[in-house]
Amino acid sequence: MALVRFSPPAGIDDAGGDRGFLDRWHDLVSGLIAESTELSGRGAYLNPALGDVPSDRERAITWTGMSRPLLMEHRDDRSAAYAAAEDRAVQIEYLEWHVERTSGKISAVTFTCETPEYWRLLAALHPDVVLDLYRRLVSPDVARGDLFAPDGTYLPLNRWNTTDGAVHYVMPINSMRDLLGVSQELEPSQHADDGYDALPYSRATGADARINFDLWAMSRQGHRIATANPPGLYMIGWDDSGWTTPDGRRVGDYWTIDRGRPGAALRVTYRVPDSEGFLVGDISIGGRPIEFGGQIAEHITMSAHVVTGGIA
């Protein structure tokens, strides 16, 4: 089996097939895996760029986009959890969003699960592409100086990726580094015979628990594990059943995949077409008006993918 060359998330081609960019991306991802080997325990988590990994099957590891820590903190007051979740700094489940309002009512919500590593690299090698993407994705008003320091350094916390939009993660522990780091934490599985034995589990996020417990189980059973290619974080799906228009009808399909593809979306916008004559904030989920982006994020399923097989 040939060694893996890591592709950009969802196989997206922002750099026009530039070989140099693709090589740098590959090296970056490969380096993130190699960095964390001390956490890899018995060595079941492998870098498929460096050696063959039996890949009998691919597994999608899924979790919920809305912050589980906030839902647990506000167990008895869901609205408080949604309100708190509007802060990008606590959008901790590898899904971040930006809410647009018209006269106080939500008109659109943009969701992203793109990593800062990817955008930094793209900005370093193809700044014009980054500028063009920002203008297309967020606003035609984006200026080069908004995104880049005078010396050309990309500014990930620029206004169009924070207060005025969301292009990629800004929450500090949402990143490719964190995804791959958590994935390599196989050592704790050696202390447990099964999922119950691995309790209590101290981290509150759904994503960390999900990745840890799934991979621990595979590791305990002797499987070798590697990230699927392309590596990354995705919106694998969403569920808008039971969402209703102001006159009580079932909503239409108001989701637009701006980047990525169905089952592996990187950037999604939820906006009602003008022809419908109402806004996102006029939609009800289970009879309750949408007042916060987190209400939508709660119905988005996130995923990361691994390949597994063989015996370590």
Add this chain to the structure above:
Amino acid sequence: MSGQGGDALAGLGAVGVQRLSGISLPQPTPVAPGAPASPAERAASGLLGEEAPAPASAAQQRTDASAEPVFDETATSDIQGNVIPGFNKDHQRFLFFTAADAPRAREWLRGLAPRLSSMREVLDFRREFRRERLESGSATPTKTATWTALAVSASAVVKLLGEDALARFGDGAFRQGMAARSTFLGDPADPEAPGHRDGWKVGGSGTEADFVVIVASDSLDELEAAASGIIAEAERLAVTLTFDQLGENLPGNLAGHEHFGFKDGVSQPGVRGATVDGEDISPRYLDPRNPHSRIFGKPGQPLVWPGQFVVGWPRQSPADPLVAAEASDAFPDWARNGSYLVFRRLTQDVPAFWDFAARAAQAHGTDPVHFASMMVGRWPSGAPISRTPEGDDVALAGDEFAHNHFQFDDDTTAWMPSPELSRAGYPGDGHPRARADLFGQACPVAGHIRKVNPRDSATDFGAPADTFLRLMLRRGIPFGPPLAGVAGPSPELVETERGLLFAAYMTSIEDQFEFVVRRWANSSLQPNVGGHDPIIGQADVYGDRTRHIDLPAASGEATRVAIEQEFVTATGGGYFFAPGISAVADVLGAEPAGGGSPG
């Protein structure tokens, strides 16, 4: 119906399950009132055995779980007996009422309150019945009882106590009612479609009830007498019976089964805590030296903090099953000792289910019973397919200490009975063990029991500790005449409506019932990717209600089986609250001071 599906259906129940017998449980040993029984204390008292556990690690030395709450006499006489431990009677009437006049409705409630059955009353009965059952192997109690439970809807709270009182219930789903949440639960949005709330027999648009009274009895005659008395008194006080549903256990070898023919209710959470007599609400049967004895009562029965089911009690921690979290404060004071009751009238299309199973089985190269069992996760007998993937095992099914002992992700290890259970005569669990089934080759990831309780697996909401937060106390019973096990049924019998009266108690409708239904059963991606719950799941993608289930082979290849028909349809329902018995008379039934609403 005809063909292989019909043959499989007609053959169900032909072989009875031989239940365990010859086991003589001792009476519980009393402990000092108010003294929580730690595992060591229980062991020393003989409840769990003579040998005190020998903690092997710091984790095992934690004693948080030993601080389980004590249900004193006040609590056990206040909590309704259908919440804990559950009526579980063969004959039950679900009576739905609407009140026209609040003062007269209050009078009715004051009269009804003394008839409501308490936790204490039902616990006393259950203790004796359990001893009889394990001794004789018979599922029929020698004594009989007739019990009554009450729950009120949001509309009743408003009528009796006012809007402000309803606002103090933090669960928005309760305040809204099931009809308003129907499409969120996956029911059809098209008013013409079967299952739409407009067509419900109770609880739909314009047919929502104020009260549900559940009368349960071992005797049909006693049931009828008790129900008639309650109805007559209600009518006298302008509390109108709007719907009346009889539920009955299936007969003969299919007792305890639902209408598709599968043993139901095998897996229930255990409730942590003990009575002042030292009796565990959920007895502990694992050897205390086994770390799993701290989180399971019977093997496979997770121990859950009571606040998940009863208001005002410590509830489950999202991270650690051994540590209690504070009780919910999302209730008015008078709601203490109460519990939400979710009722759902689910009509089952038994011929369609078995026709599908037969067609799919043929395409998959197996037989209809095996395919249907993969959809459920258990064989018709109740034996878990995880422990016996190749065929049903009635000996396993009849061993109530073994038939729920299995995990999904890892090999399930052997368990040692507590010394007490061994002394009582339990020979040990020698049945085949469940093997690691991470990818769902034995029990498909979307199999019903795996969907609604993923056990040791992680879920889209985190570690297995989170799953404890989702469990409910299920109190359902079938309705309608059985078709399973009937050879050559008449067309009239085939056409007769049948199904399940789903009833479950919990303290958060949104985080328990709705979470499990919407996020897991209705999703092909959650809690694990692999398809929809083929039994109760509902998909609705802009009107496309097709579901699917993935069946992986050992090679890693998965076959996706489309399910274009639904076998279970909602035909009624409601969100209710079952108050503590004292609150029925003293709060809901109380005349408001000064003639106004007590708020």
